Amino acid sequence: MVVSTRDSGRWPTSSPVTFTERGEIGAAFAVYQDGRKVVDLWGGYRNGNRRTPWAEDTIVTVYSSTKGVAGLLIARARDRGQIDYDRPVADYWPEFAANGKSAITIRQLLAHQAGLSALARPITLAELRDPILLDALLADAVPLWTPGSRHGYHAATIGFYEDALLRRVDPRHRSLGTVLTEDVRPQGAEFYIGVRGDVDRERIATVHGFDNAELAGHIDEMPAAFVAALNDPTTLTGRTFTTNQAAAGVEAVNQPEVLALELPSGNGTGQVRSIAALYSDALNGGPLLGLPPARSTSSPPPPWIPPRDAATSCCTSTPGTRSDSGSPSPLSASVATMAVPSAVPARAAHSRSPTPRPESASPTRRTVPASASGTTRASWLCATRCSIPSSVKLASGPRPDAGRVSAAEMARHAVT
Structure with a gap:
């Protein structure tokens, strides 16, 4: 979601993914460049059953x-001197050292190299609600591979480990969700890990899964070996993708009790522009996080090399085979985009006719400087009618047809 555009100076062309062709119901799209918001779009519905328009908030x-x-x-905690990436996690959380984990560093944990992508058993709802119970389960975990030898996507567990670590180094022992609410929200970025009771539930978009x-x-849109292993x-x-069964299922996030849980790997809820603002703030330095401007190099990262054995490498890969192992490229733009399905009848997924929209729900037009540049690249691996364009182009042109509007088109026609 954060990329470089200094070299190209323009947006790559994308293949439009429309609401009508892919079943998206509502969407928002925001771009910050050099610390300034240059795109802020929203459109469609936040609730497809009731045809409730997606609003600015x-x-x-x-x-x-x-x-x-x-x-x-x-990263904020590290900048404040509360943690050191190269020190063992156990230096801050002694119980974590159990079962051969004493040497795992914070850097290895954050890089998904700790071998803790799955636990001995699924996490229960009681454990999700009680940090003490959850921390005991996390601390007792046994690495599934030699820490540091491989990458393995910690789909659910990474957020829980980060939260447990932060609660031990924060001066007031606050959780990730509490820090967001108490420190970041007052600065103007609305994003929650665990939606608080004072948030108007009518503002929350309703999600519909397949x-x-x-x-x-x-089924053929994902690698066959991955589908077989996932099931x-x-x-x-x-095991990795069923660790958090208590809040499993795409539509589980529509339940107030699940939204209220603090699941730092998967139930963050907020305004799309706030996500872009947070990345912009981290890049340029600002009041939201209080971080200094990010450093960058001119060396591009090496290309991504796909795993040789898809059957065994769906969740793991050897360090050094992905682009995140190289030097970062220059960072200049932060982009957040979300095409979110609302709760609509399943048959709507197969309809090719334009979805009717009230005039108030049509994409909101904003003026964007012609010099704005940047791309968004994101992966989405969940069974929802959610689509994020692999890239977005800004260019002048006529307004899109009312029955065929995609997030990419919304951005492309925002230029005056």
Whole structure:
């Protein structure tokens, strides 16, 4: 979601993914460049059943995009001298050393190299509600591979480990969600890890996931080996993605009791522009996080090399094979985009006719400087009718047809 555009000076062309073709119901899109908001768009519905328009203050659950915000708070703690990435986690959390984890560093944990992507058993709802119980389960975990030898996506557990660490180094022992509410929200960025009781639930977009029939129609869009492993609870991939069964299922985030939980890996809820603002703040330095401007180098990262064995590498890969192992490229723009499905009848997914929209729900037009540049790249691995364009182009042109509007088109036609 944060990329460089200094070299190209323009936006790459994208293939539009429309509401009508892919079933998106509502969407928001925001871009900051050099610390200044240059795109702020929203449109469609936040509730497809009731045809409730997506409003300027609509907030939405962003699933694994929550991990980025949680990571920024860990970076904030490091900047304040509360942690050192190269020190063992056990220096701050002694119980973590159990079962051969004494040497795992914070850097290895944050890089998904600790071998803790799955636990001995799924986390219960009682443990999700009680940090003491959850911390005991996390501390007792046994690494699934030699820490530091491989990467393995810690789909659910990374956020819990980050939260447990932050509570031990924060002067007031606050959680990630509490820090967001008490320190970041007052500065103007509305994003929650655990939606508080004073938030108007009518502002929250309702999410609709695929039913089994719809999933079957899209089964070939994911690698066959991954699909097989995901549905086999005896595999590492299957165990990794079923660790948090208490809040499992895409539509679980529509339940107030799930939204209220602090799940730093997956139930962050907020305004899309706030996500972009937080990344911009981290890059340029600002009041939201209090971080200094990010440093960058002119060396581009190495290209990503896909795993050789998809059957065994769905969740793990050897360090050094992904672009995050190289030097970062120059950072200049922060982009947040979300095409979010609202709760609509399942048959709507297969309809090719334009979805009717009230005039007030049409994409809101904003003026964008012609010099604005940047791209967004994001991966989305969950069974929802959610689509994030792989890239977005800004260019002048006629307004999009009312029955065929995508997030990419919303951005492209925002230029005056």
